[in-house]
Amino acid sequence: MSSPSSTPPDRATLPAAIPSGANLAALRDHNAATVLTLVRAATATAAVTATAADRATQATGGTSGRAGVSRVELARQSGLTAQAISKIVQRLLDDGLLAEAGRGASTGGKPRTLLTLVPDARWAVGVQLGRDALTVLRADLTGRVVADRQVAIDLAAWGPGRVLDLLAEQVSWLLGAVPPERVLGVGIASPGPLDQRAGVLHQVTGAPSWDGLALRDEVAGRLGLPTLIEKDSTAGVLSGLGSPDRAFVHLDRGLGAGLVLGGAVQRGARTNAGEFGHQTIDPDGPRCRCGNSGCVEALWAAARSPREAAGVLGEAIANLVRLLDLDEIVLGGREVLAAPDLYLAEVRRVLAARLPDPTWQPVTVSVAPSGPNAVALGAAGLVLARLFG
Amino acid sequence: MSSPSSTPPDRATLPAAIPSGANLAALRDHNAATVLTLVRAATATAAVTATAADRATQATGGTSGRAGVSRVELARQSGLTAQAISKIVQRLLDDGLLAEAGRGASTGGKPRTLLTLVPDARWAVGVQLGRDALTVLRADLTGRVVADRQVAIDLAAWGPGRVLDLLAEQVSWLLGAVPPERVLGVGIASPGPLDQRAGVLHQVTGAPSWDGLALRDEVAGRLGLPTLIEKDSTAGVLSGLGSPDRAFVHLDRGLGAGLVLGGAVQRGARTNAGEFGHQTIDPDGPRCRCGNSGCVEALWAAARSPREAAGVLGEAIANLVRLLDLDEIVLGGREVLAAPDLYLAEVRRVLAARLPDPTWQPVTVSVAPSGPNAVALGAAGLVLARLFG
DNA sequence: GCCACTTAATCCACGCTGTTGTTTAACTGG
DNA sequence: CCAGTTAAACAACAGCGTGGATTAAGTGGC
Structure with a gap:
C-alpha cells in the first residue's frame, strides 16, 4: 500500500537505459502516480485560472473552475475506466494522499465529488549545497515551502565533514516532529560535475576535499532518509510545474x-x-x-x-x-x-x-517564482517525483 | 495477441505530456517490447563483439558469445521472474517473432536455450521524401534493408498528388506479396518544419503546394497501412541502435x-x-x-x-x-x-x-553505416519502435 | 410534490497479468 | 551409474483493470 514502492533495478551495473520489465505492483504504482499528477495539475491550474474560471468550465469537459477534480474527469484524462479510478482513488484516500473536497455543479445528475491533494500528507526536503551558502527547506506535496533557512558556509575551506554535519543538523531542525514515514526523502543540489546515478561528486572547482565524495550515501547515512543528489541547474528545472519541454x-x-x-x-x-x-x-x-x-x-x-x-x-x-x-x-x-x-x-x-x-x-x-529558493525547491521536487512518477 | 496493440490516447486534445494510465494489455505489451528489445540487443552485440566473444562470456553473466539470449538472461536483465519470461517468450514464439536457435554451453546443468529474433516476421517500410528524390525501402526486424529504390522527383514542381501516387506505387512494389498483417507500417521522413503528432506538413521552403498537407493521413489512406511522419534529421537518429544519449x-x-x-x-x-x-x-x-x-x-x-x-x-x-x-x-x-x-x-x-x-x-x-539510406531507414525504425517500445 | 431522466460512483464477477512453489528436463562430474 | 546442478515448464494464486448491473444523488417537466 502507501506510496509508489516498486524498487527500480539497479542502473549502475548495466550500460544505461536498460529496457526494464514491469509487474502488477509497478502497474499499480504507475497508475497511482498518474492519478496524483492529474489531481495536482488540476489544483495548480485551478489556482492559476481562478479569474478565467468561467471559460474553463466551457472547455472540452476539462478542469472545472473549482479546486479539485472528479473521478469522471480523472477517468477521461487518464484513459482508465471509471471503476479503475474508483479503486485507485480509494487507495489514495486510505493513504491520506487525497481528500474529498466538496462537490461540483450538477450537470443534470448526481454532482461530481471533487478530489484534492492533501498537501501535508508527505514532505520533501530540499537542500542547495552552494559554495558559500547552504539552503535547506521543507516542501509539501503541492511544492509549497513551509520552512526554509540559509546559513553561510565555506565549501572549500570547511571540507565535507563539517558541512555535512551542519546539513544534517539543519534538516533535523526542518523536520521537527514530522514522523519519518511521512518524509519522502531529501534532495541535494550541488554544483557539478557529478555522477547523479552513483551519487558521487566529481572535482568541484576549487574544493579538492570534496572530490569523489559519495555525497548521496554520506547524507543518507546521517539522516536515515532516502536521498538523491542532482546538479544545481538541473534541480532548478523541477522547482515548479511547467511545460514538458x-x-x-x-x-x-x-x-x-x-x-x-x-x-x-x-x-x-x-x-x-x-x-x-x-x-x-x-x-x-x-x-x-x-x-x-x-x-x-x-x-x-x-x-x-x-x-x-x-x-x-x-x-x-x-x-x-x-x-x-x-x-x-x-x-x-x-x-x-x-x-x-x-x-x-x-x-x-x-x-x-x-x-x-x-x-x-x-x-x-x-x-x-521561488526566487533564491528555486534550486533547493527543485531538489525537493526531485523527491516529490517519487510520488508523481 | 500478436504485436503490441494498446491504442495510445489522442494527444491532440490535451496540452502535451498527459500522464496516461496503463492497463493489463499495456503491461503485457510493455513487457513483450522489453523482451524483444533485449533479444535484439543481444543479437546486435553478438554480431559486433564476435571477435571479442571470449571476453563477453566472462562479463557479469551478460550476453554469451553466441547469437541469441536465453530465458534466464532475459529474466535477469528485465527484472522479471523466470516464469514471466517463460510465458512472454511463449507468446512471442507463437507470434513468430522469436525462435529458438540452439543451446548455450552448459554451466553444470541443463544448457540454456538460445532465442533469436525472426528477422522476417514483420516488415517496416521507410520513405524519405526529399526535394529531388524519393527513397523507399523495406527493412526487417533487425533493421536490415532487403529492398530499396530511389527515384528522382521534383517536390516543388510536381505537387502532392503526383508525388504521393508515385510513393504509393513504389511502396506497393516494395511489399510485393508480403501479407499486410506482416507489415508494421510506413514511416515517412520529410524536410521540416512539420507537426509530427498531427501528421501535417508546415511550409516547406519553396514548395507552397505542400503547405498544410495532411501527409500522414494522405498516405495512410492510399496504402491502408499504419503511417507515421517525421522530420528527416529526427528520423535519421533511428537508423540504427546506439547510446540512449x-x-x-x-x-x-x-x-x-x-x-x-x-x-x-x-x-x-x-x-x-x-x-x-x-x-x-x-x-x-x-x-x-x-x-x-x-x-x-x-x-x-x-x-x-x-x-x-x-x-x-x-x-x-x-x-x-x-x-x-x-x-x-x-x-x-x-x-x-x-x-x-x-x-x-x-x-x-x-x-x-x-x-x-x-x-x-x-x-x-x-x-x-546505412549511408544514403540512413534517413529512410530511420523512418522505418520509427515503425519498428511500435514493436520494440 | 411526484416521477422519469440523467449522471456519479460503487458492487460483483471475471479475465488476464506476473508471482510463488513444485515438478520435469537435460547436462556435468565423481 | 547416480547425486548434484541448472533451465524451463506446470499448477495454483493474488491482484490488476474491465465489463455489466446496481445504488446514490441530483435535475426538470407536469
Missing part, C-alpha cells in the same frame, strides 16, 4: 541549464547535461576559464553593460530554444535575481527577434 | 540534428526540435538565409575549404555534446557522405580539443 537557465557563479524534454528530466550519458555556459557563441570572443574562447559565460562576463550581458544570455537561449523546440524558459540564479526585469525584457526581446515566427513558436519566459 | 547530425541541403535523449526520441514542444543549422555560433558571421547572422549553416557555407567546413561542424557538435552530455554522434547526409573521412577526422579533432577531459567524456563519432 522547458529549461531552467541558472545564472549564478556559472551558467547552467536544467532540461525537461518530452516530460522527463534530461541528464545525459554521464549525468552532466546542462553545461550551457560553455557553449561557444563567438570563436573570436574572450578567453574563458574553461580554456576555450567565446563561451557564453565569458561573453557575459565581458559585457560592457548589464543590458548587454542580459542580451548575451538571450542569444544563447535563442539557440537553446531552436535546437530543442522549447516553449518555456524559467530564469533563476543570483545574477538574474539581482536584475530580474532587465533579464526578462532582454531575453524576451532577443527571442522575439531571433525566432522565425513568434505566433507559431510562442515561448514563455519567466523568472522562477 | 546520442545525436544524428544530418548535413544535406540544410543542417539538422536528430536527438535521442534518455533513451527517447526528442521532438520538442511543436515537434520541431533539431534546428541545429541555425544555432548562432558567431554573431559577426555571414548572413544566413534564415535572416540571422552567423548560423552554423551560414558559416559552413562560407568556409574557404572543405576542411574548414568540417571544422565548423565540429565546433557546433562540441556545443551540442557539452550541452546534452552525449556519448555518441552519428554523421549523415550528402555533404558528409561526399567526404566521410574528412568529416570524421575533423569532428573528432575538434571534439578532442574542445571537450575538457576526453577520458571522462569519451564520445563515439561515426558515419551512418
Whole structure:
C-alpha cells in the first residue's frame, strides 16, 4: 500500500537505459502516480485560472473552475475506466494522499465529488549545497515551502565533514516532529560535475576535499532518509510545474541549464547535461576559464553593460530554444535575481527577434517564482517525483 | 495477441505530456517490447563483439558469445521472474517473432536455450521524401534493408498528388506479396518544419503546394497501412541502435540534428526540435538565409575549404555534446557522405580539443553505416519502435 | 410534490497479468 | 551409474483493470 514502492533495478551495473520489465505492483504504482499528477495539475491550474474560471468550465469537459477534480474527469484524462479510478482513488484516500473536497455543479445528475491533494500528507526536503551558502527547506506535496533557512558556509575551506554535519543538523531542525514515514526523502543540489546515478561528486572547482565524495550515501547515512543528489541547474528545472519541454537557465557563479524534454528530466550519458555556459557563441570572443574562447559565460562576463550581458544570455537561449523546440524558459540564479526585469525584457526581446515566427513558436519566459529558493525547491521536487512518477 | 496493440490516447486534445494510465494489455505489451528489445540487443552485440566473444562470456553473466539470449538472461536483465519470461517468450514464439536457435554451453546443468529474433516476421517500410528524390525501402526486424529504390522527383514542381501516387506505387512494389498483417507500417521522413503528432506538413521552403498537407493521413489512406511522419534529421537518429544519449547530425541541403535523449526520441514542444543549422555560433558571421547572422549553416557555407567546413561542424557538435552530455554522434547526409573521412577526422579533432577531459567524456563519432539510406531507414525504425517500445 | 431522466460512483464477477512453489528436463562430474 | 546442478515448464494464486448491473444523488417537466 502507501506510496509508489516498486524498487527500480539497479542502473549502475548495466550500460544505461536498460529496457526494464514491469509487474502488477509497478502497474499499480504507475497508475497511482498518474492519478496524483492529474489531481495536482488540476489544483495548480485551478489556482492559476481562478479569474478565467468561467471559460474553463466551457472547455472540452476539462478542469472545472473549482479546486479539485472528479473521478469522471480523472477517468477521461487518464484513459482508465471509471471503476479503475474508483479503486485507485480509494487507495489514495486510505493513504491520506487525497481528500474529498466538496462537490461540483450538477450537470443534470448526481454532482461530481471533487478530489484534492492533501498537501501535508508527505514532505520533501530540499537542500542547495552552494559554495558559500547552504539552503535547506521543507516542501509539501503541492511544492509549497513551509520552512526554509540559509546559513553561510565555506565549501572549500570547511571540507565535507563539517558541512555535512551542519546539513544534517539543519534538516533535523526542518523536520521537527514530522514522523519519518511521512518524509519522502531529501534532495541535494550541488554544483557539478557529478555522477547523479552513483551519487558521487566529481572535482568541484576549487574544493579538492570534496572530490569523489559519495555525497548521496554520506547524507543518507546521517539522516536515515532516502536521498538523491542532482546538479544545481538541473534541480532548478523541477522547482515548479511547467511545460514538458522547458529549461531552467541558472545564472549564478556559472551558467547552467536544467532540461525537461518530452516530460522527463534530461541528464545525459554521464549525468552532466546542462553545461550551457560553455557553449561557444563567438570563436573570436574572450578567453574563458574553461580554456576555450567565446563561451557564453565569458561573453557575459565581458559585457560592457548589464543590458548587454542580459542580451548575451538571450542569444544563447535563442539557440537553446531552436535546437530543442522549447516553449518555456524559467530564469533563476543570483545574477538574474539581482536584475530580474532587465533579464526578462532582454531575453524576451532577443527571442522575439531571433525566432522565425513568434505566433507559431510562442515561448514563455519567466523568472522562477521561488526566487533564491528555486534550486533547493527543485531538489525537493526531485523527491516529490517519487510520488508523481 | 500478436504485436503490441494498446491504442495510445489522442494527444491532440490535451496540452502535451498527459500522464496516461496503463492497463493489463499495456503491461503485457510493455513487457513483450522489453523482451524483444533485449533479444535484439543481444543479437546486435553478438554480431559486433564476435571477435571479442571470449571476453563477453566472462562479463557479469551478460550476453554469451553466441547469437541469441536465453530465458534466464532475459529474466535477469528485465527484472522479471523466470516464469514471466517463460510465458512472454511463449507468446512471442507463437507470434513468430522469436525462435529458438540452439543451446548455450552448459554451466553444470541443463544448457540454456538460445532465442533469436525472426528477422522476417514483420516488415517496416521507410520513405524519405526529399526535394529531388524519393527513397523507399523495406527493412526487417533487425533493421536490415532487403529492398530499396530511389527515384528522382521534383517536390516543388510536381505537387502532392503526383508525388504521393508515385510513393504509393513504389511502396506497393516494395511489399510485393508480403501479407499486410506482416507489415508494421510506413514511416515517412520529410524536410521540416512539420507537426509530427498531427501528421501535417508546415511550409516547406519553396514548395507552397505542400503547405498544410495532411501527409500522414494522405498516405495512410492510399496504402491502408499504419503511417507515421517525421522530420528527416529526427528520423535519421533511428537508423540504427546506439547510446540512449546520442545525436544524428544530418548535413544535406540544410543542417539538422536528430536527438535521442534518455533513451527517447526528442521532438520538442511543436515537434520541431533539431534546428541545429541555425544555432548562432558567431554573431559577426555571414548572413544566413534564415535572416540571422552567423548560423552554423551560414558559416559552413562560407568556409574557404572543405576542411574548414568540417571544422565548423565540429565546433557546433562540441556545443551540442557539452550541452546534452552525449556519448555518441552519428554523421549523415550528402555533404558528409561526399567526404566521410574528412568529416570524421575533423569532428573528432575538434571534439578532442574542445571537450575538457576526453577520458571522462569519451564520445563515439561515426558515419551512418546505412549511408544514403540512413534517413529512410530511420523512418522505418520509427515503425519498428511500435514493436520494440 | 411526484416521477422519469440523467449522471456519479460503487458492487460483483471475471479475465488476464506476473508471482510463488513444485515438478520435469537435460547436462556435468565423481 | 547416480547425486548434484541448472533451465524451463506446470499448477495454483493474488491482484490488476474491465465489463455489466446496481445504488446514490441530483435535475426538470407536469
